[in-house]
Amino acid sequence: MSSAKKFSPAPLPSPRRPRPGLRSRLGAVLLGAAGLAGCSGAAGPSDTSTGSADVLAGTFQVSLVAPDSSLGSAGYTSVVGKVADGPMPAQLQWTTSASAGGCVLKKPRVPFCDTPCTGGAVCIEDNKCQSYPSSKSVGTVRATGLKTASGATEFSMDPVAGSYQASGTLPYPAFAEGAAIQLVAAGGVYSAFTLKTSGIAPLVLLTDPIPVASNQAVKLAWTPPGQAGLSTIHVKLDISHHGGTKGMIECDVPDSGSLEIPAALVTELLALGTAGFPTIVVTRSATPGSAVIAPGRVDLNVSSAVERAVQVPGVVSCNDSSQCAAGQSCQADLTCK
Numbered sequence: 001m002s003s004a005k006k007f008s009p010a011p012l013p014s015p016r017r018p019r020p021g022l023r024s025r026l027g028a029v030l031l032g033a034a035g036l037a038g039c040s041g042a043a044g045p046s047d048t049s050t051g052s053a054d055v056l057a058g059t060f061q062v063s064l065v066a067p068d069s070s071l072g073s074a075g076y077t078s079v080v081g082k083v084a085d086g087p088m089p090a091q092l093q094w095t096t097s098a099s100a101g102g103c104v105l106k107k108p109r110v111p112f113c114d115t116p117c118t119g120g121a122v123c124i125e126d127n128k129c130q131s132y133p134s135s136k137s138v139g140t141v142r143a144t145g146l147k148t149a150s151g152a153t154e155f156s157m158d159p160v161a162g163s164y165q166a167s168g169t170l171p172y173p174a175f176a177e178g179a180a181i182q183l184v185a186a187g188g189v190y191s192a193f194t195l196k197t198s199g200i201a202p203l204v205l206l207t208d209p210i211p212v213a214s215n216q217a218v219k220l221a222w223t224p225p226g227q228a229g230l231s232t233i234h235v236k237l238d239i240s241h242h243g244g245t246k247g248m249i250e251c252d253v254p255d256s257g258s259l260e261i262p263a264a265l266v267t268e269l270l271a272l273g274t275a276g277f278p279t280i281v282v283t284r285s286a287t288p289g290s291a292v293i294a295p296g297r298v299d300l301n302v303s304s305a306v307e308r309a310v311q312v313p314g315v316v317s318c319n320d321s322s323q324c325a326a327g328q329s330c331q332a333d334l335t336c337k
Helices: 023-033 263-272
Strands: 056-065 076-083 093-100 103-109 122-125 128-130 141-144 154-157 180-185 193-198 218-221 231-238 248-254 258-261 279-286 289-293 296-309
Touching (some): 180 296
Parallel strands (some): 056 296
Antiparallel strands (some): 093 103, 141 180, 180 193
């Protein structure tokens, strides 16, 4: 796996600088965000009981991975999925500190358990442990509405080590905006189900550079979709990830082509602290298709994400001290001081 500088909820310093839109990690990140992990489970009799729609037990993710001229790589469409027997435990909890303009400022909280969790379980709330789920087979999954390299618009996926993945490389994009996309699971450990959603236009972020400064709104612009009402925009701004995440701003707004993250939220986020290689991720997503099976809800997500570095006054990022000015050294949070 290449650069670990893609931000995630946990502070994981890395010796290499992140590259926005790095495709080798995109599928793993999206599945991780969907809350799926664990060992594969053998197929057994189908369970036809119905679980809770509030519990996310599975995700199939269709991701547009844009061409990268700096890497000399062509774009492609990734299709990955996994269904588990329960939700993924979250070791880091987030509380909302402030909100405005469709955006919220969140601060992290690490739960504490007086008695350490055992047997592979983790502490998810104060004095509450939860085990990691195991992935399960839902039989052959038939995909329609996604174009293959040969021009076919249907293909099948069977689970390998508990995960589903389209074989070969799918074109960029593998669907038209507004096109019907459907996944039909034949059923395995759990009953059969169908997921439906629509194709979206690739996201083109127009703002560059992106300054993040106190008392200033962060202004973003992107190419609007060709068809209104098909998609929404999610924004995630984390400027302290590599020093131990101190907070983040998340926005969920209409796909109108522009957004201003309020200055008050930006100022409060900066006051929490910064670290090297701060970034922002802007994601266009279709309305998810969902089905409910015994362990919970399974979603079908179609998305196009762009990650870009942001400019924070006073923050000089580094991988090593050779990148710092005379008399400074590269710190553990990947800044020159």
